[in-house]
Amino acid sequence: xxxxxxxxxxxxxxxxxxxxxxxxxxxxxxxxxxxxxxxxxxxxxxxxxxxxxxxxxxxxxxxxxxxxxxxxxxxxxxxxxxxxxxxxxxxxxxxxxxxxxxxxxxxxxxxxxxxxxxxxxxxxxxxxxxxxxxxxxxxxxxxxxxxxxxxxxxxxxxxxxxxxxxxxxxxxxxxxxxxxxxxxxxxxxxxxxxxxxxxxxxxxxxxxxxxxxxxxxxx
Amino acid sequence: xxxxxxxxxxxxxxxxxxxxxxxxxxxxxxxxxxxxxxxxxxxxxxxxxxxxxxxxxxxxxxxxxxxxxxxxxxxxxxxxxxxxxxxxxxxxxxxxxxxxxxxxxxxxxxxxxxxxxxxxxxxxxxxxxxxxxxxxxxxxxxxxxxxxxxxxxxxxxxxxxxxxxxxxxxxxxxxxxxxxxxxxxxxxxxxxxxxxxxxxxxxxxxxxxxxxxxxxxxx
Numbered sequence: 315x316x317x318x319x320x321x322x323x324x325x326x327x328x329x330x331x332x333x334x335x336x337x338x339x340x341x342x343x344x345x346x347x348x349x350x351x352x353x354x355x356x357x358x359x360x361x362x363x364x365x366x367x368x369x370x371x372x373x374x375x376x377x378x379x380x381x382x383x384x385x386x387x388x389x390x391x392x393x394x395x396x397x398x399x400x401x402x403x404x405x406x407x408x409x410x411x412x413x414x415x416x417x418x419x420x421x422x423x424x425x426x427x428x429x430x431x432x433x434x435x436x437x438x439x440x441x442x443x444x445x446x447x448x449x450x451x452x453x454x455x456x457x458x459x460x461x462x463x464x465x466x467x468x469x470x471x472x473x474x475x476x477x478x479x480x481x482x483x484x485x486x487x488x489x490x491x492x493x494x495x496x497x498x499x500x501x502x503x504x505x506x507x508x509x510x511x512x513x514x515x516x517x518x519x520x521x522x523x524x525x526x527x528x529x530x531x532x533x
Numbered sequence: 534x535x536x537x538x539x540x541x542x543x544x545x546x547x548x549x550x551x552x553x554x555x556x557x558x559x560x561x562x563x564x565x566x567x568x569x570x571x572x573x574x575x576x577x578x579x580x581x582x583x584x585x586x587x588x589x590x591x592x593x594x595x596x597x598x599x600x601x602x603x604x605x606x607x608x609x610x611x612x613x614x615x616x617x618x619x620x621x622x623x624x625x626x627x628x629x630x631x632x633x634x635x636x637x638x639x640x641x642x643x644x645x646x647x648x649x650x651x652x653x654x655x656x657x658x659x660x661x662x663x664x665x666x667x668x669x670x671x672x673x674x675x676x677x678x679x680x681x682x683x684x685x686x687x688x689x690x691x692x693x694x695x696x697x698x699x700x701x702x703x704x705x706x707x708x709x710x711x712x713x714x715x716x717x718x719x720x721x722x723x724x725x726x727x728x729x730x731x732x733x734x735x736x737x738x739x740x741x742x743x744x745x746x747x748x749x750x751x752x
Contacts, residue, residue, distance in 0.1 A: 364630075364634065364668060373623070376623055378623070378626045378627075378630075379630060380629075380630055380633055383626050383629045383630055383633065384626075386626065386629070387622055387623070387625075387626040390622040390625070391622050403606055403609040403610050404592075404595055404597070404606070406606075406609070407597045407602050407603075407605065407606040408597075410599075410602045410605070411597075411598060411599055411602055414599055414602065415583065449583060
Protein backbone atom coordinates (compact mmCIF):
# COMPACT_ATOMS: atom_id res chain seq x y z
CA UNK A 315 0.00 0.00 0.00
CA UNK A 316 1.09 3.54 -0.75
CA UNK A 317 0.25 4.80 2.73
CA UNK A 318 1.03 2.99 6.00
CA UNK A 319 -2.73 3.13 6.66
CA UNK A 320 -5.17 1.11 4.59
CA UNK A 321 -8.88 1.11 5.37
CA UNK A 322 -11.04 -1.76 4.18
CA UNK A 323 -14.02 0.45 3.69
CA UNK A 324 -17.65 0.62 2.66
CA UNK A 325 -19.03 3.98 1.73
CA UNK A 326 -22.56 3.37 3.07
CA UNK A 327 -21.47 1.74 6.36
CA UNK A 328 -22.06 3.89 9.48
CA UNK A 329 -19.34 1.84 11.21
CA UNK A 330 -16.77 2.55 8.49
CA UNK A 331 -17.83 6.23 8.62
CA UNK A 332 -16.71 6.37 12.27
CA UNK A 333 -13.21 5.33 11.27
CA UNK A 334 -13.07 7.79 8.36
CA UNK A 335 -14.11 10.62 10.70
CA UNK A 336 -11.48 9.68 13.30
CA UNK A 337 -8.75 9.51 10.62
CA UNK A 338 -9.82 12.91 9.27
CA UNK A 339 -9.91 14.43 12.77
CA UNK A 340 -6.32 13.33 13.26
CA UNK A 341 -5.33 14.65 9.83
CA UNK A 342 -4.06 11.24 8.74
CA UNK A 343 -3.60 10.22 5.13
CA UNK A 344 -4.90 6.78 4.31
CA UNK A 345 -5.84 4.60 1.41
CA UNK A 346 -9.49 3.55 1.30
CA UNK A 347 -10.33 0.30 -0.45
CA UNK A 348 -14.07 -0.14 -1.07
CA UNK A 349 -15.31 -3.66 -0.35
CA UNK A 350 -18.07 -5.46 -2.21
CA UNK A 351 -20.09 -7.29 0.46
CA UNK A 352 -21.37 -9.79 -2.13
CA UNK A 353 -17.83 -10.64 -3.09
CA UNK A 354 -15.53 -9.90 -0.17
CA UNK A 355 -11.86 -9.50 -0.98
CA UNK A 356 -9.35 -12.16 0.08
CA UNK A 357 -7.63 -9.38 2.03
CA UNK A 358 -10.78 -8.70 4.12
CA UNK A 359 -11.23 -12.42 4.83
CA UNK A 360 -7.57 -12.66 5.85
CA UNK A 361 -7.51 -9.50 7.96
CA UNK A 362 -10.81 -10.03 9.79
CA UNK A 363 -11.26 -13.82 9.85
CA UNK A 364 -13.60 -13.69 12.86
CA UNK A 365 -16.32 -11.36 11.57
CA UNK A 366 -15.28 -10.90 7.90
CA UNK A 367 -16.75 -7.40 8.16
CA UNK A 368 -15.73 -3.84 7.36
CA UNK A 369 -14.26 -1.63 8.65
CA UNK A 370 -10.78 -3.01 9.12
CA UNK A 371 -7.93 -0.55 9.59
CA UNK A 372 -4.59 -1.99 8.52
CA UNK A 373 -1.68 -0.12 10.07
CA UNK A 374 1.77 -1.24 8.91
CA UNK A 375 0.13 -4.50 7.78
CA UNK A 376 -1.43 -5.18 11.18
CA UNK A 377 -5.25 -5.27 11.22
CA UNK A 378 -7.61 -3.74 13.77
CA UNK A 379 -11.33 -4.56 13.62
CA UNK A 380 -14.53 -3.28 15.23
CA UNK A 381 -15.14 0.42 14.71
CA UNK A 382 -15.16 1.54 18.35
CA UNK A 383 -11.90 -0.30 19.00
CA UNK A 384 -10.36 1.21 15.86
CA UNK A 385 -11.35 4.73 16.96
CA UNK A 386 -9.68 4.18 20.35
CA UNK A 387 -6.59 2.77 18.63
CA UNK A 388 -6.33 5.82 16.37
CA UNK A 389 -6.68 8.09 19.38
CA UNK A 390 -3.99 6.27 21.35
CA UNK A 391 -1.44 6.04 18.52
CA UNK A 392 -1.90 9.58 17.17
CA UNK A 393 -2.36 11.36 20.48
CA UNK A 394 -0.62 14.58 19.40
CA UNK A 395 -3.79 16.30 18.18
CA UNK A 396 -7.60 16.29 18.46
CA UNK A 397 -7.97 14.02 21.50
CA UNK A 398 -11.04 11.83 21.04
CA UNK A 399 -11.21 10.39 24.57
CA UNK A 400 -10.67 12.35 27.80
CA UNK A 401 -7.32 11.98 29.58
CA UNK A 402 -8.98 11.53 33.00
CA UNK A 403 -9.74 7.82 33.68
CA UNK A 404 -13.18 8.53 35.15
CA UNK A 405 -14.24 10.72 32.26
CA UNK A 406 -12.79 8.14 29.86
CA UNK A 407 -14.88 5.39 31.49
CA UNK A 408 -17.91 7.67 31.21
CA UNK A 409 -17.27 8.23 27.48
CA UNK A 410 -16.76 4.48 26.93
CA UNK A 411 -20.10 3.84 28.64
CA UNK A 412 -21.90 6.02 26.07
CA UNK A 413 -19.96 4.61 23.11
CA UNK A 414 -21.03 1.15 24.28
CA UNK A 415 -24.62 2.33 24.84
CA UNK A 416 -24.87 3.64 21.27
CA UNK A 417 -23.39 0.38 19.95
CA UNK A 418 -25.91 -1.69 21.91
CA UNK A 419 -29.00 0.36 21.15
CA UNK A 420 -29.10 2.43 17.98
CA UNK A 421 -28.25 0.07 15.12
CA UNK A 422 -29.77 -3.09 16.64
CA UNK A 423 -33.11 -1.32 17.26
CA UNK A 424 -33.05 0.81 14.11
CA UNK A 425 -32.34 -2.24 12.00
CA UNK A 426 -35.56 -3.88 13.15
CA UNK A 427 -37.56 -0.99 11.68
CA UNK A 428 -36.73 -2.23 8.19
CA UNK A 429 -35.89 -5.90 8.73
CA UNK A 430 -39.15 -6.89 10.40
CA UNK A 431 -42.72 -6.89 9.13
CA UNK A 432 -45.13 -4.61 10.99
CA UNK A 433 -45.49 -6.53 14.23
CA UNK A 434 -45.18 -6.24 17.97
CA UNK A 435 -41.39 -6.76 17.86
CA UNK A 436 -41.06 -3.87 15.41
CA UNK A 437 -43.21 -1.60 17.57
CA UNK A 438 -41.18 -2.51 20.63
CA UNK A 439 -37.91 -1.83 18.73
CA UNK A 440 -39.24 1.59 17.67
CA UNK A 441 -40.17 2.37 21.28
CA UNK A 442 -36.73 1.28 22.54
CA UNK A 443 -35.01 3.28 19.78
CA UNK A 444 -36.85 6.47 20.71
CA UNK A 445 -36.24 5.92 24.42
CA UNK A 446 -32.54 5.49 23.62
CA UNK A 447 -32.47 8.73 21.65
CA UNK A 448 -34.16 10.53 24.55
CA UNK A 449 -31.61 9.05 26.97
CA UNK A 450 -28.86 10.32 24.67
CA UNK A 451 -30.52 13.73 24.44
CA UNK A 452 -30.59 13.92 28.26
CA UNK A 453 -26.92 12.92 28.40
CA UNK A 454 -26.05 15.60 25.83
CA UNK A 455 -27.87 18.25 27.86
CA UNK A 456 -26.85 21.76 26.93
CA UNK A 457 -23.32 20.90 25.88
CA UNK A 458 -22.36 21.31 22.22
CA UNK A 459 -20.88 17.78 22.12
CA UNK A 460 -21.26 14.68 24.32
CA UNK A 461 -19.80 15.40 27.73
CA UNK A 462 -17.56 18.09 26.32
CA UNK A 463 -17.10 21.34 24.46
CA UNK A 464 -15.12 19.55 21.77
CA UNK A 465 -16.04 16.87 19.26
CA UNK A 466 -15.03 13.43 20.58
CA UNK A 467 -15.35 9.65 20.37
CA UNK A 468 -18.97 9.60 21.60
CA UNK A 469 -19.96 12.05 18.86
CA UNK A 470 -18.04 9.98 16.31
CA UNK A 471 -19.92 6.86 17.40
CA UNK A 472 -23.36 8.42 17.02
CA UNK A 473 -23.06 10.91 14.16
CA UNK A 474 -23.17 8.37 11.27
CA UNK A 475 -26.71 7.55 12.45
CA UNK A 476 -27.76 11.18 12.02
CA UNK A 477 -28.02 10.20 8.32
CA UNK A 478 -30.55 7.56 9.41
CA UNK A 479 -32.87 10.04 11.16
CA UNK A 480 -34.79 10.61 7.91
CA UNK A 481 -35.35 6.84 7.54
CA UNK A 482 -36.41 6.49 11.18
CA UNK A 483 -38.93 9.30 10.65
CA UNK A 484 -40.36 7.78 7.48
CA UNK A 485 -40.57 4.22 8.78
CA UNK A 486 -41.52 5.10 12.35
CA UNK A 487 -43.96 7.86 11.40
CA UNK A 488 -42.36 10.35 13.79
CA UNK A 489 -40.56 13.67 13.87
CA UNK A 490 -37.02 13.62 15.26
CA UNK A 491 -36.99 17.40 15.71
CA UNK A 492 -40.17 17.19 17.84
CA UNK A 493 -38.98 14.14 19.82
CA UNK A 494 -35.32 15.11 20.28
CA UNK A 495 -34.73 18.75 19.28
CA UNK A 496 -31.31 19.03 20.96
CA UNK A 497 -30.06 15.88 19.28
CA UNK A 498 -31.09 17.25 15.88
CA UNK A 499 -29.27 20.52 16.66
CA UNK A 500 -26.23 18.51 17.74
CA UNK A 501 -26.34 16.59 14.44
CA UNK A 502 -26.46 19.83 12.46
CA UNK A 503 -23.55 21.18 14.51
CA UNK A 504 -21.45 18.08 13.79
CA UNK A 505 -22.31 18.27 10.09
CA UNK A 506 -20.53 21.63 9.91
CA UNK A 507 -17.29 19.76 10.52
CA UNK A 508 -15.65 18.74 7.27
CA UNK A 509 -14.42 15.46 8.82
CA UNK A 510 -18.08 14.53 9.35
CA UNK A 511 -19.79 15.93 6.27
CA UNK A 512 -17.35 14.22 3.90
CA UNK A 513 -17.61 10.88 5.77
CA UNK A 514 -21.28 10.23 6.47
CA UNK A 515 -23.96 9.05 4.05
CA UNK A 516 -26.62 11.16 2.39
CA UNK A 517 -29.96 10.68 4.26
CA UNK A 518 -31.88 10.16 1.01
CA UNK A 519 -29.40 7.49 -0.12
CA UNK A 520 -29.77 5.74 3.27
CA UNK A 521 -33.56 5.79 2.92
CA UNK A 522 -33.37 4.38 -0.63
CA UNK A 523 -31.05 1.60 0.60
CA UNK A 524 -33.50 0.86 3.43
CA UNK A 525 -36.42 0.67 0.99
CA UNK A 526 -34.43 -1.75 -1.16
CA UNK A 527 -33.75 -3.96 1.87
CA UNK A 528 -37.47 -4.00 2.60
CA UNK A 529 -38.28 -4.84 -1.04
CA UNK A 530 -35.72 -7.66 -1.05
CA UNK A 531 -37.26 -9.05 2.14
CA UNK A 532 -40.71 -8.84 0.55
CA UNK A 533 -41.91 -6.32 3.17
CA UNK B 534 -18.84 3.88 53.01
CA UNK B 535 -15.87 2.64 54.98
CA UNK B 536 -13.69 2.16 51.93
CA UNK B 537 -13.37 4.56 49.01
CA UNK B 538 -14.50 1.62 46.83
CA UNK B 539 -18.01 0.25 47.01
CA UNK B 540 -19.18 -2.52 44.70
CA UNK B 541 -22.89 -2.99 44.07
CA UNK B 542 -22.53 -6.69 43.74
CA UNK B 543 -24.32 -9.97 43.04
CA UNK B 544 -22.59 -13.13 44.08
CA UNK B 545 -23.92 -15.28 41.20
CA UNK B 546 -23.34 -12.69 38.45
CA UNK B 547 -20.47 -13.54 36.05
CA UNK B 548 -20.25 -9.83 35.25
CA UNK B 549 -19.85 -8.84 38.92
CA UNK B 550 -17.26 -11.65 39.25
CA UNK B 551 -15.09 -9.91 36.63
CA UNK B 552 -14.95 -6.80 38.78
CA UNK B 553 -14.22 -8.75 41.97
CA UNK B 554 -11.32 -10.53 40.21
CA UNK B 555 -9.87 -7.25 38.89
CA UNK B 556 -10.09 -5.65 42.35
CA UNK B 557 -8.37 -8.71 43.91
CA UNK B 558 -5.67 -8.73 41.24
CA UNK B 559 -4.87 -5.12 42.11
CA UNK B 560 -4.95 -5.92 45.83
CA UNK B 561 -7.63 -3.31 46.49
CA UNK B 562 -9.85 -3.30 49.54
CA UNK B 563 -13.49 -2.68 48.80
CA UNK B 564 -16.89 -2.98 50.34
CA UNK B 565 -19.27 -5.36 48.57
CA UNK B 566 -22.98 -4.71 48.87
CA UNK B 567 -25.12 -7.62 47.65
CA UNK B 568 -28.13 -6.51 45.60
CA UNK B 569 -31.51 -8.21 45.53
CA UNK B 570 -32.62 -8.14 41.87
CA UNK B 571 -36.26 -8.46 42.89
CA UNK B 572 -35.94 -5.42 45.09
CA UNK B 573 -33.13 -3.25 43.77
CA UNK B 574 -31.67 -0.74 46.20
CA UNK B 575 -32.33 2.99 45.71
CA UNK B 576 -28.54 3.34 45.49
CA UNK B 577 -28.34 0.98 42.48
CA UNK B 578 -31.19 2.83 40.72
CA UNK B 579 -29.46 6.14 41.41
CA UNK B 580 -25.98 5.00 40.42
CA UNK B 581 -26.93 3.11 37.24
CA UNK B 582 -30.11 4.82 36.05
CA UNK B 583 -29.65 3.64 32.47
CA UNK B 584 -29.44 -0.14 32.94
CA UNK B 585 -30.28 -0.48 36.67
CA UNK B 586 -27.94 -3.49 36.71
CA UNK B 587 -25.03 -4.80 38.72
CA UNK B 588 -22.10 -4.52 38.82
CA UNK B 589 -21.59 -0.86 39.60
CA UNK B 590 -18.27 0.21 41.08
CA UNK B 591 -18.55 3.40 43.10
CA UNK B 592 -15.19 5.09 43.54
CA UNK B 593 -15.19 8.17 45.77
CA UNK B 594 -18.97 8.35 45.18
CA UNK B 595 -18.64 8.33 41.40
CA UNK B 596 -20.25 5.32 39.68
CA UNK B 597 -18.85 3.24 36.83
CA UNK B 598 -21.07 0.68 35.10
CA UNK B 599 -20.63 -2.18 32.63
CA UNK B 600 -18.13 -4.81 33.74
CA UNK B 601 -15.64 -4.52 30.87
CA UNK B 602 -15.52 -0.75 31.29
CA UNK B 603 -15.06 -1.12 35.05
CA UNK B 604 -12.15 -3.56 34.56
CA UNK B 605 -10.44 -1.06 32.23
CA UNK B 606 -11.06 1.73 34.73
CA UNK B 607 -9.52 -0.28 37.55
CA UNK B 608 -6.52 -1.03 35.36
CA UNK B 609 -6.03 2.61 34.41
CA UNK B 610 -6.42 4.07 37.91
CA UNK B 611 -4.37 1.43 39.77
CA UNK B 612 -1.67 0.95 37.15
CA UNK B 613 1.15 0.33 39.63
CA UNK B 614 0.69 -3.47 39.76
CA UNK B 615 -0.74 -6.45 37.83
CA UNK B 616 -1.35 -4.74 34.48
CA UNK B 617 -4.55 -6.11 32.98
CA UNK B 618 -4.23 -4.59 29.50
CA UNK B 619 -1.01 -4.39 27.44
CA UNK B 620 0.83 -1.08 27.28
CA UNK B 621 1.32 -1.31 23.50
CA UNK B 622 -1.65 0.28 21.66
CA UNK B 623 -1.83 -2.48 19.03
CA UNK B 624 -1.79 -5.27 21.61
CA UNK B 625 -4.32 -3.31 23.66
CA UNK B 626 -6.65 -3.08 20.65
CA UNK B 627 -6.18 -6.82 20.13
CA UNK B 628 -7.11 -7.54 23.76
CA UNK B 629 -10.14 -5.23 23.51
CA UNK B 630 -11.25 -7.14 20.40
CA UNK B 631 -11.39 -10.40 22.37
CA UNK B 632 -13.03 -8.82 25.42
CA UNK B 633 -15.71 -7.51 23.07
CA UNK B 634 -15.98 -10.88 21.31
CA UNK B 635 -16.62 -12.70 24.61
CA UNK B 636 -19.21 -10.07 25.57
CA UNK B 637 -21.01 -10.46 22.25
CA UNK B 638 -20.97 -14.25 22.06
CA UNK B 639 -20.75 -16.25 25.27
CA UNK B 640 -23.56 -14.99 27.50
CA UNK B 641 -26.03 -14.10 24.72
CA UNK B 642 -25.70 -17.59 23.16
CA UNK B 643 -25.36 -19.50 26.43
CA UNK B 644 -28.44 -17.78 27.81
CA UNK B 645 -30.56 -19.19 24.97
CA UNK B 646 -29.71 -22.73 26.08
CA UNK B 647 -31.89 -22.25 29.15
CA UNK B 648 -34.26 -19.46 28.13
CA UNK B 649 -35.63 -21.10 25.00
CA UNK B 650 -37.64 -24.28 24.53
CA UNK B 651 -35.97 -26.99 22.45
CA UNK B 652 -36.23 -25.41 19.01
CA UNK B 653 -34.23 -24.37 15.98
CA UNK B 654 -33.13 -21.09 17.64
CA UNK B 655 -31.79 -23.03 20.62
CA UNK B 656 -29.88 -25.44 18.37
CA UNK B 657 -28.43 -22.53 16.41
CA UNK B 658 -27.41 -20.78 19.66
CA UNK B 659 -25.69 -23.97 20.84
CA UNK B 660 -23.83 -24.22 17.52
CA UNK B 661 -22.77 -20.56 17.69
CA UNK B 662 -21.67 -20.98 21.32
CA UNK B 663 -19.46 -23.96 20.51
CA UNK B 664 -18.01 -22.21 17.45
CA UNK B 665 -17.23 -19.25 19.67
CA UNK B 666 -15.45 -21.46 22.20
CA UNK B 667 -13.42 -23.06 19.40
CA UNK B 668 -12.52 -19.60 18.09
CA UNK B 669 -11.39 -18.66 21.61
CA UNK B 670 -9.44 -21.90 21.92
CA UNK B 671 -7.63 -21.09 18.65
CA UNK B 672 -6.88 -17.57 19.90
CA UNK B 673 -5.52 -18.98 23.17
CA UNK B 674 -3.23 -21.37 21.27
CA UNK B 675 -0.40 -22.70 23.41
CA UNK B 676 -0.15 -19.65 25.65
CA UNK B 677 -1.04 -20.02 29.33
CA UNK B 678 -3.31 -16.96 29.19
CA UNK B 679 -4.97 -15.04 26.37
CA UNK B 680 -2.30 -13.41 24.22
CA UNK B 681 0.13 -13.41 27.11
CA UNK B 682 2.11 -15.28 29.72
CA UNK B 683 0.28 -13.40 32.45
CA UNK B 684 -3.33 -13.32 33.56
CA UNK B 685 -5.09 -10.31 32.01
CA UNK B 686 -8.35 -8.55 31.08
CA UNK B 687 -9.31 -11.13 28.42
CA UNK B 688 -8.96 -13.95 30.96
CA UNK B 689 -10.96 -11.92 33.49
CA UNK B 690 -13.74 -11.45 30.93
CA UNK B 691 -14.06 -15.16 30.14
CA UNK B 692 -13.20 -16.98 33.36
CA UNK B 693 -16.55 -16.42 35.16
CA UNK B 694 -18.11 -18.50 32.36
CA UNK B 695 -15.84 -21.43 33.19
CA UNK B 696 -18.35 -22.04 36.01
CA UNK B 697 -21.02 -22.34 33.30
CA UNK B 698 -19.19 -25.13 31.38
CA UNK B 699 -20.96 -27.79 33.47
CA UNK B 700 -24.36 -26.28 32.61
CA UNK B 701 -23.46 -26.00 28.92
CA UNK B 702 -22.46 -29.69 28.96
CA UNK B 703 -25.67 -30.81 30.68
CA UNK B 704 -28.03 -28.71 28.59
CA UNK B 705 -26.13 -29.04 25.31
CA UNK B 706 -25.34 -32.74 25.76
CA UNK B 707 -21.65 -32.20 25.01
CA UNK B 708 -18.23 -32.56 26.58
CA UNK B 709 -16.21 -29.36 26.92
CA UNK B 710 -12.97 -31.27 27.49
CA UNK B 711 -13.48 -33.15 24.21
CA UNK B 712 -14.58 -30.07 22.27
CA UNK B 713 -12.11 -27.54 23.72
CA UNK B 714 -9.39 -29.30 25.77
CA UNK B 715 -7.05 -26.29 25.87
CA UNK B 716 -9.80 -24.00 27.10
CA UNK B 717 -10.61 -26.41 29.92
CA UNK B 718 -6.92 -26.55 30.86
CA UNK B 719 -6.82 -22.75 30.78
CA UNK B 720 -9.85 -22.63 33.09
CA UNK B 721 -8.18 -25.00 35.56
CA UNK B 722 -5.02 -22.88 35.42
CA UNK B 723 -6.97 -19.68 36.18
CA UNK B 724 -8.79 -21.41 39.03
CA UNK B 725 -5.46 -21.84 40.81
CA UNK B 726 -5.39 -18.09 41.25
CA UNK B 727 -6.99 -17.04 44.52
CA UNK B 728 -8.40 -13.88 42.91
CA UNK B 729 -10.40 -16.18 40.61
CA UNK B 730 -11.34 -19.10 42.86
CA UNK B 731 -12.77 -16.80 45.53
CA UNK B 732 -14.72 -14.72 42.99
CA UNK B 733 -16.42 -17.13 40.59
CA UNK B 734 -19.51 -19.23 41.21
CA UNK B 735 -19.63 -22.94 41.99
CA UNK B 736 -20.55 -24.88 38.78
CA UNK B 737 -23.19 -26.93 40.60
CA UNK B 738 -24.81 -23.79 42.00
CA UNK B 739 -24.86 -22.28 38.49
CA UNK B 740 -26.52 -25.43 37.12
CA UNK B 741 -29.13 -25.39 39.89
CA UNK B 742 -29.87 -21.72 39.17
CA UNK B 743 -30.20 -22.55 35.47
CA UNK B 744 -32.64 -25.39 36.23
CA UNK B 745 -34.69 -23.02 38.34
CA UNK B 746 -34.84 -20.50 35.48
CA UNK B 747 -36.08 -23.29 33.19
CA UNK B 748 -38.69 -24.36 35.76
CA UNK B 749 -39.91 -20.79 36.20
CA UNK B 750 -40.22 -20.46 32.41
CA UNK B 751 -42.16 -23.73 32.32
CA UNK B 752 -39.49 -25.42 30.17
